[in-house]
Amino acid sequence: MTLPQDTAVFEKLESEVRMYCRTFPVVFERAKGAELFTEDGRAFLDFFCGAGSLNYGHNNDAIKGRLLDYLASDGVMHGLDMHTVAKRDFLARFNEVVLQPRGLDYKAQFTGPTGTDAVEAALKLVRKATGRTGLVAFTGGYHGMSRGSLAVTGGLRARRAGGVGGGDVTFVPFEDGPLGPFDSVGYLERLLADPSSGTERPAAVIVEPLQMEGGVYPASRGWLRELRAVTEKYGVLLVLDEIQSGCGRTGTFFCFEDAGIVPDVVTVSKSISGYGLPLSLTLFRRELDVWEPGEHTGTFRGNQLAFVAATAACELWQQSGFHTGLAAASERLDRFRAELAELDPALGLRGRGMVLGIDTGRSGGPERAERVQRYAFDHGLIVERCGRYDEVLKVMPPLTIDAARLDRGLAVLRDGLTA
Numbered sequence: 001m002t003l004p005q006d007t008a009v010f011e012k013l014e015s016e017v018r019m020y021c022r023t024f025p026v027v028f029e030r031a032k033g034a035e036l037f038t039e040d041g042r043a044f045l046d047f048f049c050g051a052g053s054l055n056y057g058h059n060n061d062a063i064k065g066r067l068l069d070y071l072a073s074d075g076v077m078h079g080l081d082m083h084t085v086a087k088r089d090f091l092a093r094f095n096e097v098v099l100q101p102r103g104l105d106y107k108a109q110f111t112g113p114t115g116t117d118a119v120e121a122a123l124k125l126v127r128k129a130t131g132r133t134g135l136v137a138f139t140g141g142y143h144g145m146s147r148g149s150l151a152v153t154g155g156l157r158a159r160r161a162g163g164v165g166g167g168d169v170t171f172v173p174f175e176d177g178p179l180g181p182f183d184s185v186g187y188l189e190r191l192l193a194d195p196s197s198g199t200e201r202p203a204a205v206i207v208e209p210l211q212m213e214g215g216v217y218p219a220s221r222g223w224l225r226e227l228r229a230v231t232e233k234y235g236v237l238l239v240l241d242e243i244q245s246g247c248g249r250t251g252t253f254f255c256f257e258d259a260g261i262v263p264d265v266v267t268v269s270k271s272i273s274g275y276g277l278p279l280s281l282t283l284f285r286r287e288l289d290v291w292e293p294g295e296h297t298g299t300f301r302g303n304q305l306a307f308v309a310a311t312a313a314c315e316l317w318q319q320s321g322f323h324t325g326l327a328a329a330s331e332r333l334d335r336f337r338a339e340l341a342e343l344d345p346a347l348g349l350r351g352r353g354m355v356l357g358i359d360t361g362r363s364g365g366p367e368r369a370e371r372v373q374r375y376a377f378d379h380g381l382i383v384e385r386c387g388r389y390d391e392v393l394k395v396m397p398p399l400t401i402d403a404a405r406l407d408r409g410l411a412v413l414r415d416g417l418t419a
């Protein structure tokens with residue numbers, strides 16, 4: 001019999017590489033909505049949401065019902081990239097709810113199941129489509145742990161662990177970061193316009209519209225528009241990584257959409273299935289579909305159960321109650337931000353929609369952020385840290401959270417910051 005909170009087998013058999021279990025050292029058993037429950041019955045409010053994979057909360061009933069029906073009917077569970085009813089239903093609904101209303105005439109490529117697979121496919125595609133190999137990425141950016149994605153990721157620790165060198169990637173300071181604002185697009189234009197810049201014209205620029213792991217730095221709408229204009233002017237493709245910022249996290253389905261730009265390529269993962277099931281896709285302008293059949297394959301492209309969940313998740317966006325709930329919760333998070341600004345004007349407070357970064361960089365630093373994180377955990381709240389030095393508390397409640405639970409979690413954070 002397993003004793004409650006017995007962790008011996010993890011320590012004995014699981015690699016030292018494990019991470020989150022060290023910050024949240026309990027054994028979770030069940031989860032519902034905004035809450036996680038340990039095997040010994042303690043409840044935790046979840047303001048981390050599987051790093052953005054559970055935007056609709058844990059075990060969302062509307063999605064669960066469809067999954068149970070699919071399982072009960074012996075629906076196809078694995079299909080490589082064969083035609084299935086589950087995939088057809090998803091593509092049709094995704095087009096109806098997400099692409100068409102935004103005027104996005106994209107084709108979709110289902111990649112391997114994790115976010116980095118979608119990024120790898122995007123990088124391969126832009127190189128094949130342009131015949132160029134160089135890429136431009138931004139300081140503070142995060143795109144995944146496989147080699148191609150690491151090459152465009154800023155974090156040196158992860159790059160070194162992956163044995164990734166500089167290669168043909170040029171890093172440009174992001175619009176904002178711990179060292180302050182920067183004229184990224186002006187700098188980029190200098191590189192592209194000057195035949196003596198020492199930089200070959202790249203295949204693409206890859207960017208997160210809101211840097212999450214880097215410390216919750218949203219790109220301004222104007223900056224995204226300028227970036228689109230400059231990349232277009234010089235014939236460079238623009239890849240938007242919406243893996244963590246997408247699927248409603250910032251209040252709109254894609255974070256980039258309120259800038260009014262159309263990226264050439266968009267990577268989507270995490271909350272697209274709506275249930276924590278693995279599913280990733282790379283979207284691109286129809287003309288960029290230069291793939292020959294079978295040039296980029298994978299055994300687990302398009303998890304069938306995830307398609308069923310993703311179709312149901314798209315349908316949530318067709319319900320007015322979902323939109324009013326999201327707007328109300330975002331407003332509450334905004335008011336909390338104003339309260340914190342008054343409480344401690346030295347805190348950096350950034351975010352959009354349902355993500356708030358509380359930056360302790362000029363007010364206590366990583367040690368304070370860690371203390372608040374531990375205080376939160378001790379008071380039944382899961383919240384993760386991010387940023388260059390883990391100095392930023394990344395607050396990401398489910399988009400569907402009710403007002404009482406949201407208030408309760410925010411009160412814990414406020415108390416933690418004042419404790």
Ligand code: PMP
Nearest residue numbers: 114115116142143144241243244
């Ligand atoms: N891009 C972004 C913006 C991400 O936040 C992440 C994951 N945190 C990834 C790519 C990689 O996704 P995965 O961990 O599923 O490979």
